[in-house]
Structures are given as structure tokens and as C-alpha cells.
Amino acid sequence: xxxxxxxxxxxxxxxxxxxxxxxxxxxxxxxxxxxxxxxxxxxxxxxxxxxxxxxxxxxxxxxxxxxxxxxxxxxxxxxxxxxxxxxxxxxxxxxxxxxxxxxxxxxxxxxxxxxxxxxxxxxxxxxxxxxxxxxxxxxxxxxxxxxxxxxxxxxxxxxxxxxxxxxxxxxxxxxxxxxxxxxxxxxxxxxxxxxxxxxxxxxxxxxxxxxxxxxxxxxxxxxxxxxxxxxxxxxxxxxxxxxxxxxxxxxxxxxxxxxxxxxxxxxxxxxxxxxxxxxxxxxxxxxxxxxxxxxxxxxxxxxxxxxxxxxxxxxxxxxxxxxxxxxxxxxxxxxxxxxxxxxxxxxxxxxxxxxxxxxxxxxxxxxxxx
Amino acid sequence: xxxxxxxxxxxxxxxxxxxxxxxxxxxxxxxxxxxxxxxxxxxxxxxxxxxxxxxxxxxxxxxxxxxxxxxxxxx
Numbered sequence: 001x002x003x004x005x006x007x008x009x010x011x012x013x014x015x016x017x018x019x020x021x022x023x024x025x026x027x028x029x030x031x032x033x034x035x036x037x038x039x040x041x042x043x044x045x046x047x048x049x050x051x052x053x054x055x056x057x058x059x060x061x062x063x064x065x066x067x068x069x070x071x072x073x074x075x076x077x078x079x080x081x082x083x084x085x086x087x088x089x090x091x092x093x094x095x096x097x098x099x100x101x102x103x104x105x106x107x108x109x110x111x112x113x114x115x116x117x118x119x120x121x122x123x124x125x126x127x128x129x130x131x132x133x134x135x136x137x138x139x140x141x142x143x144x145x146x147x148x149x150x151x152x153x154x155x156x157x158x159x160x161x162x163x164x165x166x167x168x169x170x171x172x173x174x175x176x177x178x179x180x181x182x183x184x185x186x187x188x189x190x191x192x193x194x195x196x197x198x199x200x201x202x203x204x205x206x207x208x209x210x211x212x213x214x215x216x217x218x219x220x221x222x223x224x225x226x227x228x229x230x231x232x233x234x235x236x237x238x239x240x241x242x243x244x245x246x247x248x249x250x251x252x253x254x255x256x257x258x259x260x261x262x263x264x265x266x267x268x269x270x271x272x273x274x275x276x277x278x279x280x281x282x283x284x285x286x287x288x289x290x291x292x293x294x295x296x297x298x299x300x301x302x303x304x305x306x307x308x309x310x311x312x313x314x315x316x317x318x319x320x321x322x323x324x325x326x327x328x329x330x331x332x333x334x335x336x337x338x339x340x341x342x343x344x345x346x347x348x349x350x351x352x353x354x355x356x357x358x359x360x361x362x363x364x365x366x367x368x369x370x
Numbered sequence: 371x372x373x374x375x376x377x378x379x380x381x382x383x384x385x386x387x388x389x390x391x392x393x394x395x396x397x398x399x400x401x402x403x404x405x406x407x408x409x410x411x412x413x414x415x416x417x418x419x420x421x422x423x424x425x426x427x428x429x430x431x432x433x434x435x436x437x438x439x440x441x442x443x444x445x
Contacts, residue, residue, distance in 0.1 A: 038445045126445035149442035151379045156442050175423065176441045180414040193444055224416075224423075226378055226439065235376070237418040237437060242425050 007096070008050050021214040022050060028213050031055040031115060033106050033134055034124035035082045037198030038148050038205065040072040042122055045206040047090045051213075053098045054090070055118055058082045059105040063366040069195035106130055108257045111137040120212065122146045122205055128179040129261040135160065135172035136249045140256055144212060147172060148205040152191055155201030158224045158239070159208050170222045170239045177245040179265040197229055272341040273355035275328070277363040283328055283355070290324035294331045294340045301365065312336045316343055326353045333360035371430045373399070377438045381415050385438070396428040399436065415440040 004012070008022045028051050032039050035058040047054055062070070062077045062085060070082075077085045083101035090099055104110055106125070111133060115121055121143050123134045131149070138145040138161050145160040160171040204227070211217045226235045250256035275283065284291050284305055293307040294315060310318045312331070327344060329337040337356035344354050357363070376388045384407050393399035396419065404411045418437040419428050 034445050036445055124445050126443060128441070128443050131443065148445070150444040151440075151442040152444075154379060154442070156439075175416050176414065178414065180441060181412070191444070198445065224439070235378075235437065236421060237416075237439070238422045240423050240425065 005050075005096075007094070011050070016216055017214060021216065024214045025050045025210065026052045028120065029053040029055070029118045030120050030122060030209060031057065031118035032122045032124055033057045033130070034126060035070075035072070035086045036060070036066065036124065036126055037069045037150065037193065038124035038202040039122075040070045040086075041199045041202035042124055042148075042206045042209075043086060043090055044072065044093065045203060046209060047094045047097050047099070049206075049210060050094070051097065051209075053100065053118075055100045055102065055114070056083050056086055057102045057104060057106055057114065058086075059103055063363075065362070065366060069193065069198050071199070106133060108133065108259060108261065112141065112253055112256065115141050115143055118143070120144045120146060120209055122148075122209060124148060124202065124205070127265075129265040131172065132179055132265060133259075133261040136256060136259070139171050139173075139246075139249050140253065145171070146205045146208050146212075148201045150193055150197050150201050153194055153197060153230050154226055154228045155197060155204070156224055156226050157201060157204045157208065157220065159212065159219050159221050162212065162219060162221045164221045168222065168241055170241055171246075171249075173245045173248055174239050174242050175224055177242075177248055194229065200229060201227065272338070272345055273353070274338075274358040275355050276358055277366070280328065280330070280357050280364065286326065288324050289326045289328060290322055292322070292327060292329045292340070294329055294336050295361075299332065301361065303361065303364070310340075312340055315340050319344070319347065325351075328355050328357070330357035330364075331360055333362060334358050335360075371432055371434075373430050374433065374435045375399075375438065376435065379440045379442060381410070381413060381438045381440050384409060384413075391436075393430060395430055396424065396436070399430075413440065 011017050011022045012019050030046055030051050032042050035056050060082050062073045062080055062082055064078055067073060072086050072089050081103050083103045087099050087101045115137055121138050123131060123145060125131055142161060144162045147158045147160060149156045161169050163169045208219055211219050222239050223236050224239055250259050291307045293309045294312045296311045296313060310321060329340045331337040334357060341354050341356040371394055372390055372392055375391050377385045391399055393402055416439045417424055420435055
């Protein structure tokens with residue numbers, strides 16, 4: 001038994017938790033994928049609680065629109081790597097914890113290696129490609145996965161790959177065997193989210209981690225909880241095992257690595273280059289590049305560089321307006337520009353260089369504000 | 371058979387949050403809803419009856435509660 005550490009005094013005195021519970025936390029290694037709205041509270045509370053080792057995976061930088069809900073970051077952190085800022089702040093919170101930061105986007109080449117070093121994986125990502133990838137990797141490695149996701153005023157929480165009393169475990173595919181088309185869903189950028197929501201849902205995830213490690217209470221195994229912050233109603237449904245969906249998961253490491261999750265999630269970007277704001281500003285300077293705004297006429301904000309406006313609603317009819325062989329498309333959030341890029345790719349294939357601004361004009365604004 | 375339907379997230383934006391429906395079984399309910407809201411045919415969502423996920427047709431009894439739950443991606 002480790003010696004008494006006053007930092008955890010309130011855990012020691014807690015009935016059914018005590019020194020023994022604290023010791024279990026101290027021995028655990030937890031990987032948090034995504035250091036955004038959900039990731040921030042998960043990280044803060046797990047680090048505060050005395051988890052032995054924490055890994056953070058994120059490739060993003062702090063932007064001003066994150067600050068409304070991503071409470072690890074301050075105004076002065078805008079433009080810095082999230083993992084670097086998070087590691088610094090978490091170290092100040094609890095220097096007794098070992099924190100490993102990975103500035104990478106989770107993908108099929110790094111997921112299995114990263115995950116195998118940790119006991120529990122916490123999914124705090126913000127897109128379906130990452131969520132299915134993480135689910136499948138955890139299934140292959142038989143790692144407990146603490147799932148959380150949000151939409152406007154509601155969140156979902158579930159614990160996967162943990163066996164119930166009958167030895168049965170489920171995964172995300174039992175709930176949603178195949179991902180929705182990107183055009184039928186909206187993300188936080190587009191749909192909006194009340195800043196407190198990821199705080200609440202993230203803390204449900206952190207709570208499930210602690211319950212799972214220490215054995216207190218009932219972990220919500222094989223169940224999905226939906227929680228609304230508008231009326232505090234929670235709705236819990238039982239997830240049933242469905243062997244036919246398990247067959248959808250890559251059967252081994254090799255087939256996992258060969259799976260294109262972006263394509264699988266309908267984000268079929270084959271032949272289409274996705275660019276971020278920094279690359280966008282570089283590329284539009286190149287002569288003979290057509291920069292096409294596919295938003296509808298009158299949509300704000302206006303831009304201060306030269307563009308051709310061809311709204312997506314009558315895009316196909318107006319293709320003859322495009323003479324250039326290098327085409328950059330953009331819209332508000334990156335969805336319509338992807339759709340337009342797919343239309344162009346179907347028509348011209350590799351004969352023209354087609355790229356689109358991945359997260360839309362919102363990201364251009366953020367770069368300018370920095 | 372009168373049943374209660376609860377919709378979540380983006381599905382609720384199409385159908386409304388909760389409402390009563392008349393159907394003998396789940397397949398009939400689904401096709402009635404798609405007739406009424408054609409866009410539902412393109413949406414993916416999980417369905418639970420009395421808070422248990424169902425993957426096949428289900429014969430309703432009076433006062434069953436059906437939940438329509440789309441996946442959320444935000445984080």
C-alpha cells in the first residue's frame with residue numbers, strides 16, 4: 001500500500017473507495033483521444049483524481065471559438081498546439097501524474113500502437129471517421145472504450161468492450177452498424193453546442209472511467225445513455241449483441257490498417273485534396289487558380305480575395321464557367337465544398353487539381369482573428 | 371395499437387420530440403413515418419422499444435414506447 005497522500009484525502013475518507021480505490025487509480029493508464037470539448041473536462045478530472053498515467057492525442061491548435069467550452073485553454077493560448085497547452089496546464093494541476101502528449105491525428109497507422117500501451121481508451125473525438133476507427137481498434141485489442149458524443153443540447157454516453165455479468169460485451173457497431181452520410185449530420189461548428197454540455201457529458205465519461213477502475217457503482221455496460229440538459233432527463237437503452245454487425249469490423253490488424261475510415265464514413269475524398277486555412281491562403285496566391293465560393297448568394301461573411309461564386313444549388317449547370325485546371329472550393333463549414341468537389345471529380349477525374357477548404361470559411365476567420 | 375414515440379437529436383427536428391402513433395408493428399410504424407417524413411428514409415438511427423434496442427420487426431402491444439436515436443458525432 002502506498003503512503004498517505006494528502007492530495008487524495010477526500011478519496012481516502014470516502015466509503016467504498018478509500019486508499020484501495022486510490023491505489024487502483026494510481027496504477028491505471030488512460031488514453032484520451034481528442035482534447036476538445038469532451039476531452040478537456042475528462043482530462044482535468046482524471047488528472048485531478050490521481051490516475052497514474054494519462055495520454056492525450058490531438059493534432060489541433062487552439063482557436064478562439066474553442067474557448068466557449070474547451071476550458072483547459074485561455075485566450076493567450078490561441079494558435080498553440082492543444083496537446084502542449086493541455087499537458088502544461090494539467091501538470092500544474094497535478095505534477096504527480098505522468099502525462100504523455102501525442103500531436104497526431106488518430107489513424108489506422110498509429111491507433112493500435114498507441115492504444116496497446118493503455119488500459120482504457122476515452123473517445124472524445126468530434127467526427128464519425130475517428131469514432132468508428134477507435135471503436136474497431138478497441139474491439140480488436142479488447143480495450144474498454146468510454147464513449148461520449150454531443151449534439152446541441154444532448155449527449156450520449158456508453159461503455160464498450162466491457163463484459164456484463166453474463167460475459168457479454170457490445171461495441172458502437174451494435175448501436176450504429178454503419179455511419180451516417182456526412183450530409184445527414186452536423187457537427188458542433190455547424191449545429192452549435194451550448195458550452196456546458198461537453199462539460200457535463202465529459203464528466204459522465206470521467207465518472208465511468210473511475211467506476212470501471214475502482215469497481216464502485218454500476219458501469220453502464222451494454223447500455224446507451226442519452227442525457228438532455230434542457231430538462232435533465234436521461235434515457236437509457238439496452239444494447240443487444242448482434243453478431244452480424246461484429247462481422248463489419250476488420251478481422252485483424254492488417255485489414256484494420258487497410259481500412260479507409262474517411263471513405264467508409266462517406267467522406268470520400270479520393271482524388272480530392274482537403275486543405276486547411278494556412279494552406280488555403282498559400283494556394284489561392286498561385287496564378288490561374290480558380291477559387292470558387294459554393295455558398296448561396298448573399299451568405300456572410302464576405303471574403304476579401306478574388307472568387308467565382310457558383311452556389312451548390314445550381315453548381316452542376318454552371319460548370320462551363322470553370323476554365324482553370326486548379327480549382328479550390330470553399331463554403332461555410334466544408335460540407336458543401338466537399339459535395340461540389342465530388343461533382344467536379346466525377347466530371348473531370350484527375351485531369352484537374354481539385355481541392356476544398358476542409359472546415360470551411362469559419363477556419364479562415366479564426367486564423368485572421370489570431 | 372397506440373404507441374408512444376420519442377425522437378432524439380436530428381430525428382426530433384424532423385418528426386417532433388414525442389408523439390403518439392398507431393401501428394401494429396415496428397415495420398409498419400417505420401413505413402408510416404417515412405410516408406409522412408420522406409427524408410427519414412435517408413437517415414440512420416437506432417430504434418429501441420421499451421428501452422431495448424431492436425434490430426428486427428417487433429409486434430407492438432398497447433402503450434409500448436419506441437425511441438428513435440440518431441448517432442451524435444460532436445465532441
